[in-house]
Amino acid sequence: MAGQEALDWAQANGTNLRFKAPRQRAYVVERHNEILRRGLHRTESMIVKEGLRVTFTQVLAIVTFMHNAMTVINGSTPYQALIGRQPQLFPSLEGGTLEERGVEEPLVNSRMDCRHNARVREIAAEGIIESIATSRIEQAQKSKTRPDMRLEQYQRKELVDIWFEPSNKDTKGWRGPAEVVSIHPEDGNAEIRIQGRTLLRRAPEIRPHIPYFIFLQLVYTSHFTYWLYIRGYIEEKADVLYDKVYGIVWHSPLGQAILNSGTSRSGWMMTPQSMTKEEQYLFQRCLAFAQQSSYLPNCTTIRIIRGHHKVSMLQHFHYSELLIWHPQQQDIHGNQEDPLQYSAEPGDFDTKLHCKELCQQLRVVQNGRIPWQEVYMLQLFGVADDDREEVIRLTPTVPALAGAGYHRPSQPGAGLATPLAGVDGSDPGVVPVPTVTTGTGPIPPAAGSLLPAPISHTI
Numbered sequence: 001m002a003g004q005e006a007l008d009w010a011q012a013n014g015t016n017l018r019f020k021a022p023r024q025r026a027y028v029v030e031r032h033n034e035i036l037r038r039g040l041h042r043t044e045s046m047i048v049k050e051g052l053r054v055t056f057t058q059v060l061a062i063v064t065f066m067h068n069a070m071t072v073i074n075g076s077t078p079y080q081a082l083i084g085r086q087p088q089l090f091p092s093l094e095g096g097t098l099e100e101r102g103v104e105e106p107l108v109n110s111r112m113d114c115r116h117n118a119r120v121r122e123i124a125a126e127g128i129i130e131s132i133a134t135s136r137i138e139q140a141q142k143s144k145t146r147p148d149m150r151l152e153q154y155q156r157k158e159l160v161d162i163w164f165e166p167s168n169k170d171t172k173g174w175r176g177p178a179e180v181v182s183i184h185p186e187d188g189n190a191e192i193r194i195q196g197r198t199l200l201r202r203a204p205e206i207r208p209h210i211p212y213f214i215f216l217q218l219v220y221t222s223h224f225t226y227w228l229y230i231r232g233y234i235e236e237k238a239d240v241l242y243d244k245v246y247g248i249v250w251h252s253p254l255g256q257a258i259l260n261s262g263t264s265r266s267g268w269m270m271t272p273q274s275m276t277k278e279e280q281y282l283f284q285r286c287l288a289f290a291q292q293s294s295y296l297p298n299c300t301t302i303r304i305i306r307g308h309h310k311v312s313m314l315q316h317f318h319y320s321e322l323l324i325w326h327p328q329q330q331d332i333h334g335n336q337e338d339p340l341q342y343s344a345e346p347g348d349f350d351t352k353l354h355c356k357e358l359c360q361q362l363r364v365v366q367n368g369r370i371p372w373q374e375v376y377m378l379q380l381f382g383v384a385d386d387d388r389e390e391v392i393r394l395t396p397t398v399p400a401l402a403g404a405g406y407h408r409p410s411q412p413g414a415g416l417a418t419p420l421a422g423v424d425g426s427d428p429g430v431v432p433v434p435t436v437t438t439g440t441g442p443i444p445p446a447a448g449s450l451l452p453a454p455i456s457h458t459i
Contacts, residue, residue, distance in 0.1 A: 021189040021200040031139070035071070035131040039063050042127035043120070052116045059120065066124040071132065090121055149185045149203040156180055162192050163205035167346060177209040195342045196358045226289040233282055234376055235327060238306055246274045246283040247301030247381070247401070248391060250316035268391055287400040290380045294341070296321045298382040298402045300391055305377040310352040313344075319382030320344035322353075326375050328364045339378075353379075 010017045020026060040063045047054055068078040069087050080086050154160065161176030178194035188203050234241060252266045274283055283302065290299035297319050305311060313320070325339035340361060359365055359372040383391055383402055391402045399405070 018187055019200060020187070021202045021205070023205075024189060024202045031135060032067075032071070035128065035135055036063065036067050038131035038134065039067060039124060039127035042130065043124045046123045046127075047120065050119070052119065054116055054120055059124075062117075062120050063124045063127065066121065066128045070125065070128050089125065090118065149183065149188055149190070152203070152206075154180050154183055154190065154206070156182065159209035160192065161207050161209050162194060162199065162201050164345065174207070177211075195345075196354065196361060226285050227293065229285050230282065230289060230378070231325065231376075234304060234378065238304075238376060241279075241304045242306040243304065243308070244273050245271050245301060245303045245314070246279065246286070247271065248395065249301060249314060268387075268394055270395060284399065286378070286380065290321070290382075291400055291403060294321050294380065296380050296382050298385065298388045298391075299380050299400075300383050300402050301381040303379040303381070305353075305355055305379060306375070307373040309356045310354055312352055313349045314381055315349065316383070316387070317349065317381040318384035318387075320348070321380040322358070323378045323380075324358060324362065324375060326362060326364055326370060328370060329362055 007017065009015075040060060043059055043063055044056075047059065065079075065087075066089070069089060071077055077086065158180045159177040160180055161174045162178050163173050164175055166173050175194070178192045181191040181193050181198055183190045189200055190203070190206060192199050192201050192206065248268045248270050250267070251269045273279055286302045287299055290296040290302075299319075301314065301317070303314070320343070322342040322344075323339040324342070325337075327336060329337050331337050340358075342358065355377060356372055359375040359377070362372075362375060364370050365372045365375065388402045392404045395401055
């Protein structure tokens with residue numbers, strides 16, 4: 001109902017559409033439908049009990065007529081608001097049909113008039129009165145006083161947290177920070193902008209953004225060397241690496257064409273570009289970064305994107321993290337800012353990734369300093385928990401794939417090094433793991449690493 005066709009239909013028929021947020025009910029319409037349903041069921045039961053022979057079409061017409069003629073809204077009934085007068089609810093005592101008595105009713109169809117019209121109307125009136133009374137009692141018992149949305153005093157561009165239905169019990173529901181776009185207090189909802197999307201949320205699903213301060217006393221410099229290497233490598237070889245996929249993908253001859261292997265079987269397969277020694281090192285650093293810094297579950301695949309308006313999401317994955325950056329995106333001190341990070345929400349894998357719209361969120365693009373086509377994008381993918389064991393079984397020689405961890409050192413005294421075994425079983429070398437010195441003095445940073453400033457997180 002939110003499309004242009006629905007808006008044109010509503011405008012042509014003089015109807016004003018009022019949109020509701022997910023999990024927000026249209027109470028007025030739903031309560032009237034419930035009253036009509038209860039009245040119809042009670043009328044049908046009494047007709048069967050008394051042995052009257054009346055068609056369902058006639059019963060529905062009479063019950064709807066009684067509902068429109070006996071429900072009072074703002075001092076008048078729906079029938080009176082349309083016709084301008086109150087109808088004759090029951091036939092005269094003399095009996096006879098409306099057509100026999102010469103009574104003209106503009107909304108009465110002669111085919112709806114039946115032999116037992118008087119009795120059916122009496123039963124329908126009793127059912128509607130009982131349904132309205134029952135509805136009032138239930139509404140009074142279940143109603144909870146909620147504060148008006150205007151009391152929260154939300155302002156445009158204010159940072160808030162919004163509620164998402166958790167996919168499992170270990171996932172938190174509140175996410176942010178998001179930005180308030182517009183507020184609709186009469187409807188009890190607001191439009192919120194988060195991660196490049198505008199969502200409609202009810203008042204109970206919005207709260208002020210709650211940041212808190214964390215001071216890092218112990219910094220693992222390897223986390224930052226991973227990102228520095230990934231960022232520098234992609235920026236240096238962006239023309240060669242863009243639009244490439246590293247890791248495993250779901251190959252289907254009739255589905256998404258990523259591998260040109262010529263095989264007819266379906267399943268998880270390793271991409272050819274993941275086999276080279278140099279780019280395999282990039283893939284290993286991305287897996288370590290996803291596991292230790294981004295905390296993306298079961299990361300198996302990365303994709304580098306640049307200069308595309310839209311790209312299709314890789315299928316059969318369950319998790320995804322998107323990082324967007326550019327070297328000229330700097331803070332007031334001249335340091336390069338952290339990349340923008342977007343997490344996949346339920347339903348995102350069924351749509352395309354709007355790269356241009358997301359790249360335009362960078363300040364350097366909004367200021368016109370660089371075109372959006374020069375922005376770098378790195379997308380991390382993770383498989384579902386049910387597919388994790390199968391992926392590890394198919395590629396046992398790849399460290400950290402799907403959270404499998406690293407191989408144990410094969411010889412004594414190798415505790416400070418981690419072998420990076422290739423997909424084909426080769427050993428591209430030993431990468432030293434930076435050590436951290438503890439004591440009363442400051443922690444010496446490793447070569448090429450950065451000690452981060454205190455950061456803000458969201459509860």
